[in-house]
Amino acid sequence: MINVKLHGISKSYIAGKPVLEPVDLEIASGELFFLLGPSGCGKSTLLRIIAGFVAPDSGQIFFDDTDISMLPPEKRGTAMVFQSYALWPHMSIQENVAFGLETQGVKGSEKKRRVAEALELVQLTELAERKPPSLSGGQQQRVALARAIVVNPRLLLLDEPLSNLDAKLRDSMRSEIRRICKEAKLTAIYVTHDRKEALSMADRIALLNNGKIQQVGTPREIYRRPANIFAASFIGDCNFLRGEIVKISENGCTIRTAAGLMTAKEFQPGLAEQDNVSLMIRPEAIVAGESSLNNFTACADDESFLGEAGLWQLQGEGFHMTWLALNSHSEKSTGARCFHVDPENIAVLKS
Numbered sequence: 001m002i003n004v005k006l007h008g009i010s011k012s013y014i015a016g017k018p019v020l021e022p023v024d025l026e027i028a029s030g031e032l033f034f035l036l037g038p039s040g041c042g043k044s045t046l047l048r049i050i051a052g053f054v055a056p057d058s059g060q061i062f063f064d065d066t067d068i069s070m071l072p073p074e075k076r077g078t079a080m081v082f083q084s085y086a087l088w089p090h091m092s093i094q095e096n097v098a099f100g101l102e103t104q105g106v107k108g109s110e111k112k113r114r115v116a117e118a119l120e121l122v123q124l125t126e127l128a129e130r131k132p133p134s135l136s137g138g139q140q141q142r143v144a145l146a147r148a149i150v151v152n153p154r155l156l157l158l159d160e161p162l163s164n165l166d167a168k169l170r171d172s173m174r175s176e177i178r179r180i181c182k183e184a185k186l187t188a189i190y191v192t193h194d195r196k197e198a199l200s201m202a203d204r205i206a207l208l209n210n211g212k213i214q215q216v217g218t219p220r221e222i223y224r225r226p227a228n229i230f231a232a233s234f235i236g237d238c239n240f241l242r243g244e245i246v247k248i249s250e251n252g253c254t255i256r257t258a259a260g261l262m263t264a265k266e267f268q269p270g271l272a273e274q275d276n277v278s279l280m281i282r283p284e285a286i287v288a289g290e291s292s293l294n295n296f297t298a299c300a301d302d303e304s305f306l307g308e309a310g311l312w313q314l315q316g317e318g319f320h321m322t323w324l325a326l327n328s329h330s331e332k333s334t335g336a337r338c339f340h341v342d343p344e345n346i347a348v349l350k351s
Contacts, residue, residue, distance in 0.1 A: 001029040001187050002063045002154050004050070009059035011045055019045050020211045022059065027189065028203075032181050035191045036198040037208035038234070043191045044159060046208075050189065051157055052076050063154060077154035081161045085144040087132040093143050094119065094128040100151040118150040121180055137165045138173050145177065149184050156181065156188040162197065170194075174201050195235050199223065207231055223282075225266065229349055232280040239286075239321040241279040242351065248273055252343060255279060258318035259296040262341070267348035276351045283311065283324035285345035294341045301335075314339065 004027040011020040020042040027033045035043040048054040050061060052073035061069045068076050079100070087096050094115050101111045119125045122142040132140055141161060148156060161177070162170045178201045181188045192198055198205050199219040207214045207222060215227035226232035229240070243257035245267075252265040255277060262279055271277065298316035300323065312323045323339070 001185055003027060003029045005062040007060045009049060009056045011056050018211050023213060025206060029187055030185060031203045032178060032188050032201060034198040034202040034205045035208060036205050038193055041208040042211040043208050047157055047159055047189060047191045051078050051080055078157055079148035079151055079153035080157040081144050081148050083160045083163050085140050087140060087143055089132050092129050092131055093124060096143055097146045097150050100147055104151060114150050118146040121183060122146045138169045141173060145180055156186045158190040160192055225347055229278060237283055239281045241319060243277060243279060245271060245273050245275050245277060253348060259316055262346060263293050263343045264346040264348045265343040268350060278349045278351050280347040280349055281341055283322045285341055286323040286339050288337060288339055290338050291340035293343055295338055297336055297338055299336050
């Protein structure tokens with residue numbers, strides 16, 4: 001396992017139009033680290049720069065304390081899993097997995113042992129003699145992982161590896177990939193545009209947009225305390241209430257909004273009284289009924305039934321929010337009702 005440090009990595013394909021503005025990142029040894037963002041944000045370019053497939057315009061890449069910026073891809077000790085698994089259909093599963101070892105000159109009993117260990121790790125030992133066309137999409141993905149892991153890479157790179165799978169299979173493969181990376185004791189960097197993948201799998205996430213890192217943190221940190229409006233809306237569904245800070249104290253801040261006075265326990269550094277802000281409230285953070293703080297009245301109607309929950313539209317005087325109510329199979333009354341939000345579940349963001 002290695003740690004990875006990026007210092008000032010930038011890239012432009014067209015002069016004056018940067019794909020990546022200077023990026024600084026540090027990825028800990030053994031970490032499953034995600035590069036998350038919309039299409040065109042620069043995440044895949046950054047992964048390819050780390051792999052050595054694309055040369056940066058500036059900056060340095062360190063594996064542990066060694067500058068590998070000028071090394072060709074084959075000298076970096078990385079392995080990559082692509083969107084398309086690139087399995088040879090005429091070869092058996094074990095032959096596909098062994099291919100990387102053969103290019104390294106590993107032969108005989110050593111090759112056989114390492115292939116067997118890799119197949120056992122991805123739970124495909126019994127399918128070793130079969131060929132890729134006879135496997136499901138999830139099984140093919142595990143073969144691609146085994147082929148990458150068997151060469152003992154210093155760093156595993158994954159470029160949207162689940163994008164070709166259907167939704168149900170993606171869900172099951174998330175936990176499998178995390179298990180495999182942790183059991184193999186790998187440092188891994190994973191690119192995706194899928195927030196559910198990132199939230200459910202990552203140790204930490206770097207959220208990118210327009211070539212810039214917007215926020216780095218654990219899934220819970222980014223979800224509960226987003227750095228800005230983009231981070232809040234990209235990482236999950238949310239409501240925004242515009243308002244003005246009327247009071248700041250050691251217990252938090254109070255904001256005047258169309259829904260009434262709202263108190264938030266935490267807020268971003270640099271905010272001051274009379275600043276215009278946006279309050280971020282997740283739909284599931286809204287609770288029916290009164291509390292000592294943050295009460296508001298709204299009409300609940302137009303439910304979207306989701307099975308285990310219902311997504312309701314809340315219309316108040318001068319504001320609109322969505323409310324995710326669990327156990328929505330029980331009838332809920334419509335019309336004007338009182339709701340509240342816990343101060344810990346409000347993020348105060350610069351407008």
